[in-house]
Amino acid sequence: MNRGLILKFENLVQLRGACRQLRTLSDRKVNRAQWKPVQSSARPVCSVLLYPESWQKDKLIHIALVPHRHLATKEETKKKKKKIPLAKGEVEIRQKMTVEELARAMGKDVDHIYEALLYTDINLDSLEPDSILDEDHIKLIVKKSGMKYKSAKLKEEKERENTDAVKRPPADPAVLTPRPPVVTILGHVDHGKTTLLDSLRKTQVASMEAGGITQHIGAFLVHLPSGEKITFLDTPGHAAFSAMRARGTHVTDIVILVIAAEDGVMQQTIESIQHAKNAGVPLILAINKCDKPEADPERVKKELLAHDVVCEEFGGDVQAVNISALKGENLMVLAEATVALAEMLELKADSTGLVEGTVIESRKDKGKGPVTTAIVQRGTLRKGCVLVAGKTWAKVRFMFDENGKAVDAASPGIPVEIMGWKVFRCGALEGNVSVSSCQQRAHEVVAWRTYVEQQERMKRDVEIIEAKQKEHRMEYKEKQEKLAHLTWRQRKAVLYKANKHLMFSRPKERTEVDKNVLSVIVKGDVDGSVEAILNILDSYDADGECKLDVIHFGMGDISETDINLAEAFNGVVFGFSVKANESIKRLAAKKGVKIKLHNIIYKLIEDLKDELSSRLPPSVVENTIGEASVLDIFSVTVGKNKIPVAGCRVQKGLLDKKMKFKLIRNGDVIWKGSLSSLKHHKDDVQVIKTGMDCGLSLDEYIEFTIGDKIICYEEKEVEQTTSWDPGF
Numbered sequence: 001m002n003r004g005l006i007l008k009f010e011n012l013v014q015l016r017g018a019c020r021q022l023r024t025l026s027d028r029k030v031n032r033a034q035w036k037p038v039q040s041s042a043r044p045v046c047s048v049l050l051y052p053e054s055w056q057k058d059k060l061i062h063i064a065l066v067p068h069r070h071l072a073t074k075e076e077t078k079k080k081k082k083k084i085p086l087a088k089g090e091v092e093i094r095q096k097m098t099v100e101e102l103a104r105a106m107g108k109d110v111d112h113i114y115e116a117l118l119y120t121d122i123n124l125d126s127l128e129p130d131s132i133l134d135e136d137h138i139k140l141i142v143k144k145s146g147m148k149y150k151s152a153k154l155k156e157e158k159e160r161e162n163t164d165a166v167k168r169p170p171a172d173p174a175v176l177t178p179r180p181p182v183v184t185i186l187g188h189v190d191h192g193k194t195t196l197l198d199s200l201r202k203t204q205v206a207s208m209e210a211g212g213i214t215q216h217i218g219a220f221l222v223h224l225p226s227g228e229k230i231t232f233l234d235t236p237g238h239a240a241f242s243a244m245r246a247r248g249t250h251v252t253d254i255v256i257l258v259i260a261a262e263d264g265v266m267q268q269t270i271e272s273i274q275h276a277k278n279a280g281v282p283l284i285l286a287i288n289k290c291d292k293p294e295a296d297p298e299r300v301k302k303e304l305l306a307h308d309v310v311c312e313e314f315g316g317d318v319q320a321v322n323i324s325a326l327k328g329e330n331l332m333v334l335a336e337a338t339v340a341l342a343e344m345l346e347l348k349a350d351s352t353g354l355v356e357g358t359v360i361e362s363r364k365d366k367g368k369g370p371v372t373t374a375i376v377q378r379g380t381l382r383k384g385c386v387l388v389a390g391k392t393w394a395k396v397r398f399m400f401d402e403n404g405k406a407v408d409a410a411s412p413g414i415p416v417e418i419m420g421w422k423v424f425r426c427g428a429l430e431g432n433v434s435v436s437s438c439q440q441r442a443h444e445v446v447a448w449r450t451y452v453e454q455q456e457r458m459k460r461d462v463e464i465i466e467a468k469q470k471e472h473r474m475e476y477k478e479k480q481e482k483l484a485h486l487t488w489r490q491r492k493a494v495l496y497k498a499n500k501h502l503m504f505s506r507p508k509e510r511t512e513v514d515k516n517v518l519s520v521i522v523k524g525d526v527d528g529s530v531e532a533i534l535n536i537l538d539s540y541d542a543d544g545e546c547k548l549d550v551i552h553f554g555m556g557d558i559s560e561t562d563i564n565l566a567e568a569f570n571g572v573v574f575g576f577s578v579k580a581n582e583s584i585k586r587l588a589a590k591k592g593v594k595i596k597l598h599n600i601i602y603k604l605i606e607d608l609k610d611e612l613s614s615r616l617p618p619s620v621v622e623n624t625i626g627e628a629s630v631l632d633i634f635s636v637t638v639g640k641n642k643i644p645v646a647g648c649r650v651q652k653g654l655l656d657k658k659m660k661f662k663l664i665r666n667g668d669v670i671w672k673g674s675l676s677s678l679k680h681h682k683d684d685v686q687v688i689k690t691g692m693d694c695g696l697s698l699d700e701y702i703e704f705t706i707g708d709k710i711i712c713y714e715e716k717e718v719e720q721t722t723s724w725d726p727g728f
């Protein structure tokens with residue numbers, strides 16, 4: 001029994017909206033692409049995998065390697081296990097089912113689950129379609145829905161095999177070949193980083209054929225006349241460093257620290273030195289703006305001593321080059337100093353085998369779709385290679401350099417823009433690429449990463465939901481406890497307060513709920529009798545069949561207010577040892593309100609039970625009219641169709657063609673429906689009686705077997721009675 005009706009109605013209104021939202025949400029969730037991980041066999045898989053994150057700009061993302069995998073699927077070789085079918089109205093439940101999963105298992109929609117939980121201690125506001133339900137609530141929902149539950153056999157949840165991509169072990173030094181250094185430019189604001197990058201880029205444009213247009217792809221390559229190459233990262237230096245630190249990856253080999261010669265060491269200069277030191281990356285000083293008359297490079301070098309940056313002329317190992325980024329002066333000297341440092345660092349890489357690398361930038365290009373700029377760190381990236389980055393993958397369709405020129409291969413240290421990424425969220429995976437062993441492996445990696453993320457999210461969700469449920473349960477318990485210790489007068493006050501607003505709501509708003517609710521008003525002659533009735537009603541435990549709501553109770557004869565209230569709630573007025581005068585009876589009759597007056601409590605309760613039973617939907621029972629057994633099987637041709645015909649003998653009762661029929665084989669009901677024909681010899685007949693033979697065919701194509709039973713029956717509606725037992 002629940003007396004907080006006002007709250008319920010509010011909840012219901014909120015719930016409808018929430019349900020709608022949730023359904024949309026759940027639909028979206030269901031549509032999300034799911035990847036089936038595939039186990040593998042046989043030969044190693046070639047290709048490249050990029051690692052984490054999708055399309056966020058300025059993020060440095062580490063490229064990892066595909067370990068060798070086997071290709072045959074375990075699923076393919078697995079024998080299909082036969083599942084024992086569930087009986088009608090039976091639901092297979094298991095621990096930790098989500099709202100959505102339970103709804104699916106029950107063949108209902110999620111709203112049904114919410115409605116079943118309406119009058120429970122669950123806080124529906126915190127319940128999402130993917131929220132996990134506890135076992136008690138799962139069972140309650142199934143029971144309330146008039147279904148039976150069957151616990152799924154507990155399968156030991158096999159730990160899923162980690163199919164993530166991992167880096168290859170270090171390469172054999174013998175296979176290492178020199179690679180270009182990767183340089184990041186750092187420095188204080190306005191000291192000329194962008195100008196330097198632009199000037200360096202321009203040196204390339206000038207050295208290229210006329211008309212070459214450079215584009216920003218996050219990194220570019222500078223070719224020196226000596227044939228040496230340098231890769232410059234063209235992303236905000238600090239961002240690049242922070243991202244690298246966060247990921248524990250180092251793509252930068254050398255930092256060029258730009259310091260304006262007239263400004264000297266400033267706050268961000270010091271920070272840049274710190275970044276480089278933390279990353280263990282050596283520095284080259286580019287003392288900029290030397291074209292300015294107030295430029296004082298010597299002062300800059302001296303200031304740096306205080307920060308442990310010792311230039312060569314002070315006996316240290318840091319090279320310093322005086323430049324003018326704006327005028328392009330001494331840039332080649334700076335480049336040569338970089339190459340010299342790179343030689344000292346002996347920058348080498350393995351340009352064979354599976355590729356590892358780092359995504360420098362990613363963006364969505366209008367024409368090209370999702371593109372990333374990556375710097376290859378191991379192996380050689382080629383067109384057609386399959387990459388994984390975070391939870392997305394690519395089959396490299398095209399690669400471009402910073403001049404927009406298509407390239408076929410990128411070896412270590414070389415930046416390239418890559419086209420061919422699939423964005424799972426957009427469902428772009430199917431279609432344009434043919435499945436290869438490499439893609440299979442990419443799917444495995446992505447599936448694993450998606451799984452890990454889902455697991456983590458689910459764990460977080462469960463924690464939040466459990467905490468909320470606990471909180472809600474505590475509140476609910478407290479409320480119940482408070483109510484339990486109240487005298488009936490106090491309870492009345494609480495109830496009145498809770499229901500006050502509802503008295504003004506229109507009956508129409510409640511019709512849906514009314515169907516399965518019995519609202520009652522209890523009036524008694526004295527405190528004790530009302531209290532006694534309420535105590536009996538407290539034992540009501542058949543909410544699942546019909547809710548019982550005491551919307552008002554009190555002492556005294558039936559009043560006009562009682563009738564109005566009962567009308568508003570579509571309720572019934574029960575009076576114990578009280579009267580209803582003629583005008584009240586007339587009013588009740590006019591408004592269609594039932595008044596039930598009793599002088600014996602148990603009679604009143606019996607009456608209330610009848611009222612509850614009358615609100616229950618009738619149950620349908622089958623009444624057998626006749627039974628026949630199949631003795632022979634024929635097939636007749638009607639037009640182009642062959643129709644199975646059973647030659648039967650009626651064993652009991654009769655077969656009436658207009659009734660319902662079912663076919664029973666080995667105790668199982670195989671078919672239910674109507675007969676399409678019933679014949680005695682060659683004549684169509686309506687009825688066949690016990691002991692007679694007949695030929696019959698069904699309204700559906702079913703092959704008969706000798707020994708099948710044909711049952712003729714009718715369906716009868718039987719009134720249900722409430723299962724509530726008040727104990728007397």
Ligand SMILES: Nc1nc2c(ncn2[C@@H]2O[C@H](COP(=O)(O)OP(=O)(O)OP(=O)(O)O)[C@@H](O)[C@H]2O)c(=O)[nH]1
Nearest residue numbers: 188189190191192193194195288289324325326327
């Ligand atoms: N005279 C002179 N001016 C320069 C030189 N290099 C840069 N500048 C000027 O200095 C100003 C700042 O240059 P930027 O290249 O934008 O400096 P930045 O370090 O990239 O600045 P932020 O991106 O804000 O950190 C601009 O007005 C440039 O024209 C140089 O070598 N000589």
